Amino acid sequence: MVEPGSDRRVREKKSWHRATVLELFFDLVFVFALNRISFRLLEDFHSGGLGFKGFAETLLLFLGLWFMWQTTAALASRVHPDSLPGQFIVFSSMAGATVMAVAVPQGFEQRALVFAGAWVAVRVSRLLLYLLARQVRTGGSPLPGLLSLAGSSVPWIAGALVNDPLLRGGFWAVALAIEFPGFVVGFRQWAGGQVAGEHLAERLQQIFLISLGEAVFVSGRAFSDSDLALPHAMGFALAFVGIVQLWRIYFYRAGLVLPAAITAARDPTRQSVAAAMAHLIMISGVVLAGVGFELYIFEPAGRPEPNWLVAILGGPALFLLGRAPFELQVFGRISRSRLFGLLALGVLIPAAWETPPLVAGAGSTAVLVAVAVADAVRARSRGLEPPATLL
Structure with missing residues (x-):
């Protein structure tokens, strides 16, 4: 099936403000990908707690998936995703992201080469597309992307081939350190000074909603697998309220005015990259919070597990930590409720260190509710606030 607009290889400015059906189809892969990240974290927690090593390994895997999504979203903002080159970019990225997600549970162990190989294969396929279809103009020079590909592919594969997990993590950290500046410079050249604020903001909103959907999924699964006793029901109710508060805190109001903030920024490209990095932190927090929801729903009255506080309290904290700079980017200030939260x-x-998991869950949800209420009071007293133009 060929959708309207498939004869256009480059997005027209008037069509930038909406994501296409194909882009939404691509996002479905990340429902599965985030679920695999959550599964790996839960396995670590249930096997004795999440140590620094396990957290660092899962973070590197998550960052690999995030850059797959981010670079694909950036390319789709210039190459019309319904054109043949655009479809190739999206479908090859879907295939690569699916293989990477399948490898995640053992992505730092037996399936490291599968994970790294899928990422490199997608990058190489994009290079071949450029070389075989040079008439497709995406704006700017391919040099930043070529240098990033050449510089990051070697440590990705080298890290997968070594047996020492610490050395593997070092190689992959270097690969990601090369990927980031390559993405920033390449995105600036792809955009060419014309950034589709509405489209980019909508894509970030959509991936954030997917992370909330993952939190709903793991919470519902934990409640479904329990015996539905009152403590489990209380845990599920707390998790549901917490998810609603994460949604409210994000969208009221920085999330709603992000399109206007990017469009009105002095440097829209810089604003877009900064917003993407803030979303990376927020989404990491939501995924971690979702793991915390499952932990205290499934074992609400179990013995105290201090390591679980990394997810139960650390997830909401990481979300607020990302929400603060996001608010600064959009409004030029940070609400005190973020800092108080x-x-x-x-x-x-320390208060939850020796208490059952459900008590810690109740505390984290209460903090999120307080932050959301403070936002509502501020909005009612000050009215609608226009975005700032700092960047």
Whole structure:
């Protein structure tokens, strides 16, 4: 089936403000990908707690998936995704991301080469597309992308081939360190000064909603697998309220005015990259919070598990930590409720150290509710606030 607009290889400015059906189809892969990340984290927690090594390994895997999504979204903002080159980019990225997600549970162990090989294969396929279809103009020079590909592919594969997990993590950290500046410079050249604020903001909103959907999924699964007793029901109710508060805190109001903020920025490209990095932190927090929801739903009255506080309290804290700079980018200030929320979650750590998981869950949800209420009071007293133009 060929959709309207498939004869256009480059997006027209007037069509930039909406994501296409094909882009939404691509996002479905990341429902599965985030689920695999959550599964790996849960396995670590249930096998004795999440140590620094396990957290670092899962973070590197998550970052690999994130850059797959981010670079594909950036390319789709210039190459019309319904054109043949655009479809190749999207479908090859879907295939690569699916293989990477399948490898995640053992992505730092037996399936490291599968994970790294899928990422490199997608990058190489994009290079071949450029070389075989040079008439497709995506704007700017391919040099940043070529240098990034050449510089990052070697440590990706080298890391997968070594047996030492610490050395593998070092190689992959170097690969990601090369990927990031290559993405930033390449995105600036692809955009060519014309950034589709509505489209980019919508794509970030959609991937954030997918992370919330993953939190709903793991919470519902934990409740479904329980015996549906009152403590489990209380845990599920707390998780549901927490997910609603994550949604409210994100969208009221920075998330809603992000399109206007990018469009009105002095440097829309820089604003777009900064917003993407803030979303990376927020989405990491939501995924980690979702793991915390499952932990205290499934074992609400179990013995105290201090390591679980990394997810139960650390997830909401990481979300607020990303939400603060996001608000700064959009409005040029940070609400005190963000800082108070982080402080309150920190104070809860010693208080929840020797309590059942459900108590810690109730504390984290109460903090999120307080932050959301403070946002509502601020919005009612000050009215609608226009975006700032700092960047």
